[in-house]
Every structure is written in structure tokens, then in C-alpha cells.
Amino acid sequence: MKTNVIYRRAHNQSLDLLARQPVGEALPSEPALAALLGVSRTTVRAVLTALEALGIMATDGRQRRLLRLPCRDDYLDAAGLEPLPEMLERKFMAWMVGPDCRPGAVINGLDLARQFGVSSSAIRECLNKFSHFGLLERQSNGRWRALGLTIDFVEELFDMREVMEFRAVDRFVALPSDHPAWEALAGIRAQHLALLDNFERRYRDFSELDHRFHRIVNGVAPNRFLGNIHGVMSVIFHYHYQWNKKDEKERNHVAALEHLAYIDGLESRDLGKARAASRLHLETARSTLLASIELAV
Amino acid sequence: MKTNVIYRRAHNQSLDLLARQPVGEALPSEPALAALLGVSRTTVRAVLTALEALGIMATDGRQRRLLRLPCRDDYLDAAGLEPLPEMLERKFMAWMVGPDCRPGAVINGLDLARQFGVSSSAIRECLNKFSHFGLLERQSNGRWRALGLTIDFVEELFDMREVMEFRAVDRFVALPSDHPAWEALAGIRAQHLALLDNFERRYRDFSELDHRFHRIVNGVAPNRFLGNIHGVMSVIFHYHYQWNKKDEKERNHVAALEHLAYIDGLESRDLGKARAASRLHLETARSTLLASIELAV
């Protein structure tokens, strides 16, 4: 049956909210809480019932009153607060880049289901998803074959990334001066400088910044198909580098400087300059990823 | 439970094979038949058992002998010989471009399941697939929203197609003269000429030829992500024009001539010329599709 992650998250989030309220205060209405927590009223009602049972809150006619501040014991187990598909994606990706999966091998869905402790339906859905990422392939007999994070894969992925990024650069430099993207670009430049200023302590935050930067650039040339590619890339990067922390600091430092040059290129409105800076950055990223894969092989 | 489409197809295919054999002849071995039909030996054995029960064939020690030629009644019902996912894809796409689905509306999976006479799991899989085509979107609350074959969609799709095709053209003109692609190109040119020669009767075959032509061109710059786009496009074209046969002949005639010019461009090895011909063809296709959508709206 369905997991109740949504309920459990709503429960804990509610406690967080209540912790900031004075005891005796009247609580917001059900619809208000639903909007606040981003869930349906049905879920809110379930949470409220539980809170009442815990003695945190009492229904007084049509009003709810806070009886006491929530304590640590009121919280529901924080483990498994991740939606099943996400959890599975994580586990699967870890398996995929791990030593148990070699490119070209047939994937045994049933076995994976047992290994990950989920049903085979869930595995099936997951495999379907990843096949769109190009990491898997369906054979004629209904089986799945792992393609894996191979050199070829990375080459093709980065070819696409270049197409996507150059297309965006072309459009970016041609934007009118009052376009909001310029402001966003200035903002992200400031964030880069701030990060570099305190690099020793904050270099791990770069991956998040990287994501935002490329989203700003590519946001000016939206295309749902390329958008998918960006998603694939995020997933690949995320999982691959999670297992490959080597040189992370150095890698991020180089990339941050390249981003600044890239931003300069865009702000110069000179297409040639912008393209050159973009190309340089992508080339570095490509060879870095390739090197780290070859290392792993 | 699993459908037995595979079994039923194997059964009918076997009858086709046997119809071409003289009575009394010894039949191929189980593994040989399995390879011939492209199924497992398990399925072959099931078919053979059925054939024996029908009196078409008799097991004589280790050999099987054909007793009589198969007749029409021996064949299994030809209806429903399509794998479920394909059947569903067809129905769904027809629904999607039909009047019951308006862009932006929420899709009711359960209702679709009832309408199409399949389980909601099957619908789920189908929706998942089409969401990767960009025709659907998943909302935060787990529902599906139809995006539909809108102007935006077509624009973005063709933008991608241009990227893909230009990239291929660039590589194509740079191929060495002894590359097999040149021969394939000459072959497809001949097929175009043959089709035009007998256009009145054969113009419906163009769509197949079109597919092959673009596959040859794009085959020189393989990329699994772009390959996906090509797949999307095939599906869109296939279904859209299936419902929109208007001007088909004229449309195909223009496209065939443009293909010839495109082939000339490639064979001239002149990048500028090739690109121009390619661009012209893609522009025509784009505006034709857009016009036919606007007509439908």
C-alpha cells in the first residue's frame, strides 16, 4: 500500500510550526494549514487528530488551542521521510555506479527488488525512468541491459550539453539590457565572489551554485527536450561525484573561476568571447568527468 | 496476468511456415524453430503441442511430421495480436489529439483505464512514457496534466530537430568518400526517384521513406539523447497525420522533391549548400505541421 511519507512530513512540519507559537494560542484553520504545509485538508485533519491524541492541542468547539509546546518525543521517526521513488533512485544510482554493475550486463529486476527491499513494481518504474536517461536499455526479450556510465555516454551527454549551452549563449548576449536575466547574472557573480572569498569553508556549496548558474544561462532558451538533458546531467553529476570526492576542492575552484570568466564573456555582449569562455568551461568539465571515470575503471 | 500475444503470434507464424512445406516433411528442431520465430523454446513447445492437438503435426519418436496443410480455421484470432503497451500507446495518442483532451486539463487515469478497457497500472506506464515525450506533465499532487500538441510544443520540437539535423549535415559532408553512408544516400535517392515515377499509386509509402532518409542522415552523428527526439518526432508525425490526411499527396510530393535537393546538397560536399537545402526542408515541414494544427484548433 501507499507509504504515508506525506502524512509524516506534515506531522513533523506542524510541530515545527507550533514550536514557534505561544501556548494557549488559537491555531490556523484547516484550509490555512493545508496551504501552509502544501498538502490536502484530509492530511491536515489526520495530523490534527494525532496532535490532539498527543495532548499537544485541544479542540474547543470550533477553535483549536495549543496546550503545550511539542517536545522531541512528539516527532515521528525521521528515517524514511523520503518518497519511495526518490529513495529508490538513490539506491539504484549508487548500485549502478558501484562495482556490482558492469556495463553490458543483464539487470535482474527481481534480484534488485530483494536487494533494495522494495516490490518489483517499484523497480520496474525505476528502470523505466533510467532507461530514458540512456543508462539502461530494454532488450527484445523484455530484459534490461545496463549500459552504465561509460566513456561513450559521457561524450554524447556533453555533446548535447554544448549544443544546449551554445544555443543559450547565442540568445543571452542578444538580450535587451533591461532583461531580468542580466540582473540574475550579476547576482550569481556576487555569489561566486562570496564563495571564493571564503572558499576553504564553503567549497562544498559550489555544486548548488553551479546548478543555479547554468539554470540562469539556459533559462533564456527554454526547450523541454533540452530541459530533460539538464535533468539527466544533474542526476549523473550528483551521484557520480558523490562517490568520487577526490580533488573536489580543486575541481570546484577551477570551475568557479571559469564561471566568472564565462559571466564576463556574457556581460561583454561579445558572442565570440562568450562562446570561447563557455567552451573552455565545458571542456574542463568534460575532461574532468572523463578522467574521474577512467580512474574508477 | 501476462497476455499471451507472443504465443499467439508464434502459433500463427508457425502455420505460415508450415503452409510452405510439403506434407510428410520432417519439421525443424525446437531450438531451430525458436530461433526462426524469435521466441524461447518454451513458447515453441507450447505451439507444437497445440499443432499436434489440431492434427496438423504428429510426433513420431524424436521427429515431427507434417500431417496436413494448415487451413484458415487453425489460425488464432488475429484481433488483439498487438502487445498491450503498443495498443495502449495507439489509443492514448488518438485520445490525446482528439476532441476529448484539451491542453492544460487534468488527466484522469482511472477514467482512461475504464475507457480503454485496461488496468490503471497499464495507463500509468503509458502516461509515464508520454511524459518523456513532453506531451504530459506531472503535477506536484501526483496528477497528470495534458500539455497537448500545441504550437509551443511543435516549435520546440523543431528547434531540436534543426539542431540535430544541422549537426548531422556538418558531419556528413566531411565524411570520406569511401564511407558507406554515401552509398546508402545514393540508394535512397534512387528510391525517391522510383517513388516519384509512380507517385499516384505509391505516395502513401513516402512516410516510410522519409523515416529511412532521415535515419541515414542522422546516423552519421549518433547520440542517444537526440535519438530519443527522433523517436518522439516519429510518434508525433505518425499519429498526427494519421488523423489529418488532408493534402497528404501534395505534402509528400513537395517533401520528396526537397529530399532530392537535400541529397544533392550533401553530395556536393558543400556545407553551405547542404545546410541551405536542409534548412529549407525543415522549414517546410515545420510550417506544414503548424498549419495543420492550427486548422484542427
Next chain:
DNA sequence: TTCCTGTTCTTTTTGGATAAAAGACATCTT
């Protein structure tokens, strides 16, 4: 009126059951 609550009905998610198909292995024939 406008918004809240109680109630009921739908829809989605997920695991499990079961038939179909594939694959593995030992044995047997030629």
C-alpha cells in the same frame, strides 16, 4: 455572504498474486 468543518467519494500509490515467457540443466540420440 464568506469561510470553516464534517462527510463522502475519487484518484493515486504500492505491494502482492498469478499466468506467460525465458532460461538452465541433466539426460538422451545420433
Next chain:
DNA sequence: AAGATGTCTTTTATCCAAAAAGAACAGGAA
């Protein structure tokens, strides 16, 4: 030895049921 067959095991496709979450509606309070 090579290949075919009989038997058994594993894996996949598909539907179904039950829990969870969402949505709709009516009646009532502010």
C-alpha cells in the same frame, strides 16, 4: 561430441486490492 528433448527454476507482465491522499459537497458559524 554435438545437438535435441524433458523437466524444473527464474524472471517478467499484468491485474487487483487496500491504504493514503486529494477533491467535492452540504450544512452551519461568523
